[in-house]
Amino acid sequence: MTIISNDRTTIDSDLVVDGVHLIGGDWVSAAAGETIDVINPANRQLIARVPRGTADDVEAAVQAAEQAFPAWRDLNATERGRLLFRWADLIEQNAEALDELERQEVGRPSWGPLGTPRQLRFIAGQADKVQGVSLPTYSPDTLGFTLREPYGVVGGIIPWNAPGPMFVTEVGAAIAAGNTMVMKPAEDAPLTPLAMAKLALEAGIPPGVINVVTGYGTEAGAALPAHPRIRRMGFTGSPQTGALVMEACARNLTPLHLELGGKSPQVIFSDADLDAAVPAIVAGITLNTGQICAAGSRVVVDRRIHAEVVDRLAAQMQTVTVGPWHEPVNMGPLINAKQHARVLGYIELGKEAGAEVVTGGVAPTGDRFGDGFFVAPTLFDKVDPDMRIAQEEIFGPVLSVIPVDDEQEAIRVANGTDYGLVASVWTRDLGTAVRMSRALQAGQVAVNTALGAPAIGAPFGGYKNSGFGRTMGADSVLDWTQVKTVSMREAASLGR
Incomplete structure (x- = not known):
């Protein structure tokens, strides 16, 4: 960072x-x-x-x-x-x-x-x-x-x-x-x-x-x-x-x-183009400081490439620049004191539950930040799908990595929250893309992109507790x- x-x-x-x-x-x-x-x-x-x-x-x-x-x-x-x-x-x-x-x-x-x-x-x-x-x-x-x-x-x-x-x-x-x-x-x-x-x-x-x-x-x-x-x-x-x-x-x-809102999964298969996936995922969770309903906050990744994905995500997050609105940075502050406390509180909950902070997890301090509501882009590994940081919408730049063994487990984990707004799938295999597009419980499914395809006039809305209409x-x-x-x-x- x-x-x-x-x-x-x-x-x-x-x-x-x-x-x-x-x-x-x-x-x-x-x-x-x-x-x-x-x-x-x-x-x-x-x-x-x-x-x-x-x-x-x-x-x-x-x-x-x-x-x-x-x-x-x-x-x-x-x-x-x-x-x-x-x-x-x-x-x-x-x-x-x-x-x-x-x-x-x-x-x-x-x-x-x-x-x-x-x-x-x-x-x-x-x-x-x-x-x-x-x-x-x-x-x-x-x-x-x-x-x-x-x-x-x-x-x-x-x-x-x-x-x-x-x-x-x-x-x-x-x-x-x-x-x-x-x-x-x-x-x-x-x-x-x-x-x-x-x-x-x-x-x-x-x-x-x-x-x-x-x-x-x-x-x-x-x-x-x-x-x-x-x-x-x-x-x-x-x-x-x-x-x-x-x-x-x-x-x-x-x-x-x-x-x-949502708790959107980013499902990464072993054949995914990581050079495309990793920057897009980091950009998606740090855009607007993670205060985006469609933000992909859970990385559900094939266990065979889990370690590589974590290393790449951490390295990419450390390149994210943080500062005020008028500077050429990638990420600004959170909106207010309540949201600042909320995001930092979830980070502490993740630590207490046994998840590992790979990078970030703190609020920058010092004169350069004044009284701003800044928080560092944060990556958690060793996240269990049932942890609160993997179930509840944090609305901040906090990304959780959850390894899975196969496609069926990926579907269960991806669908295993009360939300269903957006989901992304990263794979080169057309059959996998088709099956996942049908299986994922979300109002929008994007294949090989983080926040949804640039389709003109695409309807936007959710399944389950992400709403209706x-x-x-x-x-x-x-x-x-x-x-x-x-x-x-x-x-x-x-x-x-």
Whole structure:
């Protein structure tokens, strides 16, 4: 591991309006007048303040969305798509400022060009592809067909690890279908969603179609799924919070989709191309400091190459550079003090359970790091599949290696958690790849790649406790619609 550090906390962007959130096209303070500090995780310095919204702010946002809904629903779908395309253009034009903003509030280094405009354009292209079907009838004077219609006012809650892409993915699909939305971003990283919403207004998306209420999860977040006039919810986050959201939705019979994280296996067979696999696996677990739901955190490896894989992974991890968002590093800090303590706590649990730290396992200290939430990339060997570090989502740069004897054991270990979001298989054998792709219990299976194939319009979502429902694919807009059946018969025939 190489360490690079330098303090810098500045925001110089007209995309950020301090102390306000967006309700009905107006930038307003919280109803209670309180704010939340947004902190730079590299040095704990203040970046900005956002409103501490409550149920009163959610109610105001729902009312604004209700007022905007009829006109937005009735706007022809091609025009809705055109406005989303214009939104994508503005995001692309402001890509550098948006990327810098998200990097600073999340703590991540640069990932290169933003993929957000591309994803939003894909969604925009689906807006006028929402179609019903014609139905067969029992008599020739009757017509049967279905309509797909928006739900109305819908809600979304997104986490802090990738706020820009998640905001666009959730909001874009919902409003493309004709809904209006109230979004609650995470209090740790709300600035990029607010900036995205500002650009949506500039693109001509009418006031009230997109509303962003900032606040704590226990206040504004809890009020949103519990609101009786929210017609559908989307939530991305932990299984524990997802269960609370689902419980709140159940009281109003509100449909929802959940994306709840993962404990993704990287299955390496003896014929794998290790020159490709090892760098990809290390990059996957250190990307965003391991704070990625799809991160491959378990290496399930053929025992015959176990020692070689451990040595290669350790050597690769030691090349990972760590530092603040504005430096050309591979990995930044964790998001906050709670997450920092959580990751270090899991490292201690792994040690206590008998797993061996091969590299990392510590928090860098010293003046060069100030008060930042840094942790070294960590590799565990001698991990039993039942250990907590192999079963529970750590959400940090912690990789566990589990040796297996054959393909069947690899399947049992890979499927042996409550999660089922992503799985990767590393092999040159086509038969092995086919069998594993079918056997692995995951919403996405990638062969010879770490985070999933670069398939355009690939649906994203999980099995088991990783949630249900899919985003990002061609059906993502359809998922924000409900189906109405229409049976029509000419009036003159009724008296025959």
